[in-house]
Amino acid sequence: MAFHRRVVWITGASSGIGEALAYEFAQQGARLVLSARRADALERVRANCQRPEQHYVLAMDMKDIDRFPDLVKAVEQAMGTIDLLINNAGVSQRSLVKDTCLAVDRELMEVDYFGPVALTKAVLPLMLARKRGRLVAVSSIAGLVATPMRSTYAAAKHALRAFYDALRAEVYDHGVYVSVIYPGFVKTNISIAALVGDGSTQNKMDDAQNAAMSPQTFAQLAVAALARGEEHIVIGGLKEKLAVYIDRASPELRQWLMRKVKVV
Template identity: 50%
Template sequence: MAKQGSLNNKVVWITGASSGLGKALAQECALQGAQVVLTARRKDELENVRQSLANPDQHVSVVADITDETQVRHAYEQVLNQKGRIDWLINNAGLSQRALIADTTMQTERAIMEVDYFSQVFLTKTVLPTFLKQKSGRIAFVSSIAGLLGTQYRASYSAAKAAIHMWANSLRAEVADEGVGVSVIFPGFVKTNVSFNALNGEGKAQGHQDEAIENGLQPEEFAKTVVKSLLADEEYIVVGGRKEKLGVLVSRLSPSTLYKMIRKIKVK
């Protein structure tokens, strides 16, 4: 048996694992002795990540588009067949946005909500019976500081990230007595491809890097902080620079001050 506070031989399933935060989390979990299950849409990219992990042979790639319920059910069966249990589920797959509300089509609004909210809900509901049967485990959601604050150019993204945070809060309350933990992670700016892949108003990838992301935390630093916090059973995990942490603090103490601050900042 792995000791309390250790990831040794624990099974950690990470979505959106082919790049960015998911890849960094996978690398950190593997370093800590976990058996990592990597999920994303592209097999070759997942395999590249798997090969980059410590002890590559004890990890598996399970390909699935998380917005496709049939593929998600199939992926879940594969994970249980190959690993027999799930100790952590990290719902990390996500899609960002860089567009004003007036320029965003309804199709784009729905696409972002589908990836950042509904698909996370469905995967979690699919996996939940295993956690309840085990009477152990932790389910984590990668939300965003945008889900706590709401800024220009990210309306649908902020809304979806806020929605998954509130859904996770309800889940936590419902499973608290079943031995299952629920954590929400709120990254600020981390240096990944998130802004290259962010959708514009027409639903196409933006294709260039934001200055704030370029100057953000290194993904490895982010992953170390998150894994340490999850091992300590923390439920509300804010990871970012001083500006983002200040914004979160102000949002709690004085929402109206925060709204005035947000109007003045350059966020695109």
């Protein structure tokens, strides 16, 4: 009953992890705000959720941060209190540092870091005023252990972790809670849509992505962890979790392994 009638706002809800989270939260009785750039895709997700009439579609671009205060007001007017904000929208990367133009680095940081930060800042005052709510960021295991071909993606996800860790300490005594989810490989289209060095998309599925856990399994694990109030949520395969443990125990060993491991 943890999410029954709670308002859960999910960005990046039109596909992949965000879509799977929408279905799982809807099954738990939540009322959803579904956001992404494509309104038609969001309407499809809404129609496939349990009790579709209780959910609200709000198309938005994570780079259009000047609109966020007005979007927050629209959500409040349509749905009432925002109980959970899940910053899931993002774009990945598949390119070497030497081959990546600075415009791509900026794009990744705008979507994966500044967008979530701006939306968090737009929602935070409302939660602080009510002394309740949970802010959630979907980072990545790459936000804990940086790998080749994902330099700026990993940097943005590391930055998101640091921002949310600092925020957690600031708001803990004010009834607002902060969680960060660190997915490993999940079988979604994230690698297909990943940016390469010139800003175009990779347009192919990575082998590791293709063999990964389903988004449905990920969503079940993530929602269950949030229901328990967990703050640091690592979800991945054995190798990915092992990389996190090795990084803590021996950064030197982790760095050696990163030079050897296949990451696409």
